[in-house]
Amino acid sequence: xxxxxxxxxxESEQALWSRVTDLPPPPKLKLCPESFxxxxxxxxxxxxxxxxxxxxxxxxxxxxxxxxGGACAVSVLTEPSRxxxxxxxxxxxxxxLAPLHVPAMRKDFxxxxxxxxxxxxAGAGGVLVIVRMLDRSRITELLDCAAMLKMFVLLExxxxxxxxxxxxxxxxxxxxxxxxxxxxxxxxLEKLTVELxxxxxxxxxxxxxxxxxxxxxxxxxxxxxxxxxxxxxxxLVGTTLMHSQNPRKLLGEMLAAGRERTxxxxxxxIRLATGGDDE
Ligand SMILES: O=C(O)c1ccccc1NCC(=O)[C@H](O)[C@H](O)COP(=O)(O)O
Numbered sequence: 001x002x003x004x005x006x007x008x009x010x011e012s013e014q015a016l017w018s019r020v021t022d023l024p025p026p027p028k029l030k031l032c033p034e035s036f037x038x039x040x041x042x043x044x045x046x047x048x049x050x051x052x053x054x055x056x057x058x059x060x061x062x063x064x065x066x067x068x069g070g071a072c073a074v075s076v077l078t079e080p081s082r083x084x085x086x087x088x089x090x091x092x093x094x095x096x097l098a099p100l101h102v103p104a105m106r107k108d109f110x111x112x113x114x115x116x117x118x119x120x121x122a123g124a125g126g127v128l129v130i131v132r133m134l135d136r137s138r139i140t141e142l143l144d145c146a147a148m149l150k151m152f153v154l155l156e157x158x159x160x161x162x163x164x165x166x167x168x169x170x171x172x173x174x175x176x177x178x179x180x181x182x183x184x185x186x187x188x189l190e191k192l193t194v195e196l197x198x199x200x201x202x203x204x205x206x207x208x209x210x211x212x213x214x215x216x217x218x219x220x221x222x223x224x225x226x227x228x229x230x231x232x233x234x235x236l237v238g239t240t241l242m243h244s245q246n247p248r249k250l251l252g253e254m255l256a257a258g259r260e261r262t263x264x265x266x267x268x269x270i271r272l273a274t275g276g277d278d279e
Contacts, residue, residue: 013114069249143173183213
């Protein structure tokens with residue numbers, strides 16, 4: 001991987017490690033207990049949607065709007081060739097988000113702990129780890145590195161086999177002091193289409209005891225209600241927010257829809273448990 005090798009040539013792993021372990025801790029990921037949250041994504045380009053920068057005046061303005069709209073974290077693409085991202089975007093985002101106590105998450109195809117350290121050096125409080133791309137020992141190394149740096153991890157699966165791998169890796173980490181969310185990405189990587197139905201099909205195979213994140217294709221308030229109904233506690237929303245000229249308002253509306261739905265579901269469960277009417 002050229003980017004990784006070039007970065008290593010500029011700064012050794014040891015030098016980077018001592019730099020990041022000297023940093024103050026990143027903002028903590030805070031999820032609303034027993035409710036619903038959104039990780040808002042900043043991506044200027046995507047293979048499926050093309051240019052996504054038309055409605056934004058820049059990374060800083062966009063992530064600030066996300067934080068004010070209530071995002072629990074902001075996912076920032078750092079992959080340059082297909083997503084128009086960079087580590088500079090991550091640094092800019094993290095600098096805006098830190099005083100607002102919202103963590104930035106590095107979204108990229110990470111394969112080496114060095115890249116987790118790069119994310120922390122840029123100010124990030126979290127990273128994406130894609131199960132499909134890595135063997136078990138490499139996933140464990142990335143999780144270990146993130147835990148040592150007090151960063152959260154979004155562990156991303158695409159199918160039942162990925163979820164089985166996630167189960168097995170996580171089963172060995174019960175004693176770790178770390179924050180992991182498990183995501184299911186419903187994008188078909190060959191066709192680039194989204195199949196929201198996969199979120200329902202695979203919910204029962206998500207590892208229990210972790211916040212479950214519905215990734216890709218959440219485009220409307222109805223989609224938000226659907227993912228809550230299925231049982232997801234968090235949604236990762238990118239394209240729809242990038243298309244919006246008022247992402248703060250849209251994010252607020254999506255969050256409100258998700259939280260109202262969660263409350264309605266809870267009241268219904270309580271009524272059923274206590275033998276009350278359920279029309
Ligand atoms: O976004 C793409 O076109 C894409 C194509 C191929 C692999 C991954 C891709 N996206 C990565 C993501 O996981 C999404 O950016 C994220 O889930 C947000 O999805 P959306 O709200 O549908 O933009």
